[in-house]
Amino acid sequence: MPLAEPDSAICGGCGDAIGHSDRIDRCIAALSYEFPVDRLVTGLKYRHRLECARVLGELLSIRMLEEAGEPGFCLPDLIVPVPLHTTRLLKRGFNQAAEIARWVSQTMHIPRDFRLVRRVRNTPGQTGLSRSARLQNMHGAFSLAAPVAGARIALLDDVITTTATVAALAELLKKGGAREVQVWAPARTIR
Secondary structure, X not given: OOOOOOOOOEOOOOOOEOOOOOOOOEEEEEEEOOOOHHHHHHHHHHHOOOHHHHHHXXXXXXXXXXXXXXXXXXXXXXXXXXXXXXXXXXXXXXXXXXXXXXXXXXXXXXXXXXXXXXXXXXXXXXXXXXXHHHHHHHOOOEEXXXXXXXXXXXXXXXXXXXOHHHHHHHHHHHHOOOOEEEEEEEEEOOO
């Protein structure tokens, strides 16, 4: 998130001290969730325009390759898209995060794993919920299929709003032994 002051130590999104999260080590979004990016995301998610996944994936890859040139940044060992519950996956017909991850993985030559984490509870949609409601909504929503001891993992979602979903996943991965959990998304809402 853009910071109000260049030397601020407080995240503009969540209000936590920067660098003090025990779950998410780095959170990077390529673009702001505003026109025309919002049209790409909603076109993919709600109109089944899968070609939008390629555009979003390539834009995110460009941003991540820029980030890879920064000192102290390590590319992950694995890209893990945020999973949908089976009910929602069957209704939609695809997982938008997985479709974006397919292009990022291909462009950046980083393997992806669609089965490492599962959504075990069919949570209501996050749209319109407050941050505290989103956090409560994600409690116990995911399970880990295999240990991830020492792995660097990038969780990939379509849009980051409050980080409630990815924070729940990051906590699960850290408990499973992940060394580092990054969060990647093509877009982030700016409040």
